[in-house]
Amino acid sequence: MTEVKANMAGNVWKVLVSEGDTVDSSQDVVILESMKMEIPIAAEVSGTVKELKVKEEDFVNEGDVIAVIE
Amino acid sequence: MFNKVLIANRGEIASRVIRTCQNLGVKTVAVYSEADAEAPFVSEADESYLIGGPKVNESYLNIDAIVNVAKETNSEAVHPGYGLLSENTDFAKRLEDENIVFIGPDSNAINQMGSKLTARQTMEEAGVPIIPGTNDPVESVEDAKQIASDIGYPVMVKASHGGGGIGMEIVQNDTELEKAFESNARRAEQFFGNGTMFVEKVIEDAHHIEIQVLADHYGQTVHLFDRECSIQRRHQKIIEEAPSPLISEETRQKMGEAGVKAAKAINYKNAGTIEFLVDEEQNFYFLEMNTRLQVEHPVTEQITGIDLVEEQLKIAYGEKLSFSQEDLQINGHAIEARIYAEDPKTFFPSPGQITAFNPPVGTNIRHDIGVNSQYKVTPYYDPMIAKLIAFGDSRAETIEHLREALVDYEVEGIKTNIPFLIDVTQSPAFQKGDTRTSFIQEFMIKQ
Known part of the structure; x- marks a missing residue:
């Protein structure tokens, strides 16, 4: 089980996967938006999205868990 | 002078404009979003009005809401600051129609310079040197490849209506061009509502040097010398200085004259900036014109003794410039460092609650600040x-004043780029004035 974490504070602009989806390691899970910059967050491991902890418009802090991949 | 001015902006520039208005006895009206209710500029203005939600299109880009406040408060003029609506033709036009003075050029001049392609055509006709490239829209990737092969890689693909570093990318070959052309057109369409692209040659080892101009309504146009703004990350400036450490007195004079020529070519009024790329041989090429006050205007104010916001207000009110080109001279040196709420290594944004904010005190420094010790950066x-x-008598002395002030600058609760700025002031390349636009890239590799 691997946690996908936010590498910057910001708003969740787009959620690109759903729980139960299979993802590969380079696949983007969400796109964060902060201060006119968009940062895609990749899964980093291949597997199934077990849990999505955020929805669009949510605010996340750096280090917050975005999703859990199994 | 105007009795009352509305400031259609936020943060440090709103506070900066309010300061000059107060000096001139002009009443000020601030407009703010839900996210900025606690911001310093809101309480500094004589009157403040909430105009909408935190997102810019709900508030600071909401032309109707801003015009309504201007009318209800009997504001005679609007200062747009920089960014947001400052180069928005519809906003300038709307204020013209409502008989409210837009403190800036007329909507025609904004429109002409808002399209980088039209700007290239206009400047070429006026005899201002432009970067080799296309003056017509490039319709397809295939056309872009043809142009790239004609002028030679690397080339810059650029959105005609882009800005703030969005919609432009340097490409080294056909494969990179294919990817960049489509993605930048899409982003420009999304951010600026126009995906028109063109292709320009990359000026290698260039310095970014710009000329400040002021023009009144009676045919007088002067330049206030140059600013060098080569230290950039993601095409956004971080450190700016005046005068440029690169150019000779002869080039300085030629560039100043070119700046005046560019402004006159579009019958420009008020404060504006003509940006140039300058190569090591001091050849200079028109990049774009910013039809507004620039973030980095304080360095020009420090070396000329002219308050640019005051001049903007006077020109907009219909006063003649009170000085001529011969009256202007450079005194000493000034360097500005932009303090960003961001990670000093990755440059990723770092919003959050500020828990301590103590800027240093000194006789050779100036602060333009948008936050305070209770501020939450959104x-x-x-x-x-x-x-x-x-600022100081020499560049070396000024760098030392800047470095000392940065070391003493205390911000807690959020990450800032201050450690990075200190590193830059201590680097031999910066101290030598070897400040090409590739500076940060090369600097990061060496770290």
């Missing part, structure tokens, strides 16, 4: 929270 706007400007 993710909705630009990461710049303050500007630190140092």
Whole structure:
């Protein structure tokens, strides 16, 4: 089980996967938006999205868990 | 002078404009978003009005809401600051129609310079040197490849209506061009509502040097010398200085004259900036014109003794410029460092609650600040929270004043780029004035 974490504070602009989806390691899970910059967050491991902890418009802090991949 | 001016902006520039208005006895009206209710500029203005939600299109880009406040408060003029609506033709036109003075050029001049392609055509006709490239829209990737092969890689693909570093990318070959052309067109369409693209040659080892101009309504146009703004990350400036450490007196004079020529070519009024790329041989090429006050205007104010916001207000009110070109001279040196709420290594944004904010005190520094020690930096706007400007008799002395002030600058609760700025001031390349636009890239590799 691997946690996908936010590498910057910001708003969740787009959620690109759903729980139960299979993802590969380079696949983007969400796109964060902060201060006119968009940062895609990749899964980093291949597997199934077990849990999505955020929805669009949510605010996340750096280090917050975005999703859990199994 | 105007009795009352509305400031259609936020943060440090709103506070900066309010300061000059107060000096001139002009009453001020602030407009703010829900996210900025606690911001310093809101309480500094004589009157403040909430105009909408935190997102810029709900508030600071909401032309109807801003015009309504201007009318209800009997504001005679609107200062647009920089960014947001400052270069928006519809906003300038709307104010013209409502008989409210837009403190800036007329909507025609904004429109002409808003399209980088039209600007290229206009400047070429006026005899101002432009970067080799296309003056017509490039319709397809295939056309772009043809142009790239004609002028030679690397080339810059650029959105005609782009800005703030969005919609432009340097490409080295056909494969990169294919990817960049489509993605930048899409982003430009999304951000600026126009995906028109063109292709320009990359000027290698270039310095970014710009000329400040002021033009009144009676045919007088002067330049206030140059600013060098080569230290950039993601095409956004971080450190700016005046005068440029690169150019000779002869080039300085030629560039100043070119700046005046460019402004006159579009019958420009008020404060504006003509940006040039300058190569090591001091050849200079028109990049774009910013039809507004620039973030980095304080360095020009420090070396000329002219308050640019005051001049903007006077020109907009219909006064003649009170000085001629011969009256202007450069005194000493000034350097501005932009304090960003961002990670000093990755440059990723770092919004959050500020828990301590103590800018240093000194006789050779100036602060233009948008936050305070209780301020919560939100993710909705630009990461710049303050500007630190140092000045002195020489460049070396000014760098030392800047470095000392940065070391003493205390911000807690959020990450800032201050450690990075200190590293830059200590680097031999910066101290030598070897400040090409590739500076940060090369600097990061060496770290």
